[in-house]
Amino acid sequence: MKVVKVIRTLRLLKLFRLLKSSRLLHRLEIPFALPYQQFALARFLSVLVIMCHWLACVWALTLQLVDLDYPQWIDDVEAVDASFGIRTRESTWRIYVASYYFCSYTMTSVGYGDFGPKNVLERVFCTFMVMVSGLCWAYILGEVCAIVADMNSDSQQFRKRMHQLNAMMRDQGLPHELRSRLRSFFLQNKHQLQYQTQLQLLDHMSPRLQAEVCRVITLTWIRKVPFFVQFLNLIQKMQAKGMQTTVFEACVADIARKLQSTAYAQGDSFTNVQVLHILTKGLVALGNKFGKTGSVWGEDFVLADQSLIHVVNCVAMSYCEVLYLTRDGLLAVVEARRNTCPELARIVRRYCIRIAVYRGILREARKRARMPSYRTRLAHFREGSKLQIVSCMSGAGSLLHASGVLETLLQLI
Structure with missing residues (x-):
């Protein structure tokens, strides 16, 4: 039993x-x-x-x-x-x-x-x-x-970083005011460290999932860049026709992975020469206006001639976190995808031509406006010279004709 x-x-x-x-x-x-x-x-x-x-x-x-x-x-x-x-x-x-x-x-x-x-x-x-x-x-x-x-791995890593910072400041004998600013910067920089950790997850995804995730993450700011909007519209048209767009979405993922992150303390200044900036946190002064979270500037970063780029002097009004895309990074994606996705290269090229032609003509007009001969003619015109009036009218007609030609040229491009 x-x-x-x-x-x-x-x-x-x-x-x-x-x-x-x-x-x-x-x-x-x-x-x-x-x-x-x-x-x-x-x-x-x-x-x-x-x-x-x-x-x-x-x-x-x-x-x-x-x-x-x-x-x-x-x-x-x-x-x-x-x-x-x-x-x-x-x-x-x-x-x-x-x-x-x-x-x-x-x-x-x-x-x-x-x-x-x-x-x-x-x-x-x-x-x-x-x-x-x-x-x-x-x-x-x-x-x-x-x-x-x-x-608590993230918290432990952050505490270790703060311990190393305090040890460095103590060993180097930094003043108290500078120590406080450094601690404030590192305490506010925790979000950027989390973003960098999240980007590492993309390496473990399939190409299609990478494209979909990157498209959702970057959709809020990518619609503010003209040639990116044209590229997204092209993808939507192809999807509406039932065409395969995997390669095109992979281009978006490649561009998103070229984004780099940085942070600026309050009062730091920086420029946007051949760099596209996306503000993800904070407040920044962009010349005579302010940029808040989600602001994008420097859309002309694709131009090779730096004299044609509108330089914006940026000043961080608070602690700021910024994502930026360099011209070399974008062109590297364009060149890598030239055979599989030539549409991206064509859209970027057309945008560069339009902006370069438009700003090039404006620069030449300003240059000629500062020439002595032009000033002499303007002085004669003010004196009431009939010949100068006729010359100016002829010049105005030529200017109007040139403006019409420019507009037609931009439409053809």
Whole structure:
């Protein structure tokens, strides 16, 4: 009879099928954003509870495998309960609670010592339980410590950086005012470090997923750049016709990955020569206007002639975080995709020609306006010379004709 009970006890091994629940959890992770660290802690707590339950069931089973003539671990519990008129052996749930209590403090190495094994079978089982529970408890502690450390990895890295900064300032003897500014800059720079960490996730994505993620992330500012808007419109037209646009979306991903991030402290100044700037945090003065989060400037960064670029003197009015794209970075993407996506190169080239022609003619007009001969003619015109009036009218007609030709040229381009 006892052998039959032992065999029935071995059926508990079927509970190991619960380990297959990881497949179910994997399916849940796809549609829902499960917090991995917290979920892992809950999982280890569940494992601990289940292990204690299994051991408690086996520990209670020892009462059935030993004759009542021999001392048993329940005797000490029964003696305490008897003083209150409670019959422990006649209550199944009281036996289970006492058994679970014993197994839990044994497994967690607390060891209150309220009661223990009283016969050979119980001592053998306790020896086995101590060995198994010790290994399980050590494994759980190690995993929990690793999870907790991983949950605070960013904070630990930031504290380490701040410790290194304080040590550097102390060793170099920096003044107190400069130390305060440096600490303020680094404290506000935590967001940029998170952004750089997030960009590293793109390396583990497929090309198509990279394109989709980058397009969503950069969509707010990419629509503010004229030739990027033309390229996105081209993609939408091709998608409406049912054409394949994977290569075109990959171009957007390549451009987004060429973005670099930097930060400026309050009062820092910088320019935009052949650089496209995107303000992601803070407030900046752009000449006679202000730029807030999401502002984009320097759209003419693709021009090769720097004299045609409208230089904007930028001053950070507060702590600012900026994403920037250099001309060399954009042209590297254009050149790399010239064979697979020539449309991008054509759109960028047309934009450069339009801007260069327009600004080149305006620059030449301003240059001629400053010539001495022009000033002399203007003086004669003010004196009321009829010949000069006719000349100026002829020049005005030529200017109007040139303006019409310029407009026609820009439309053709």
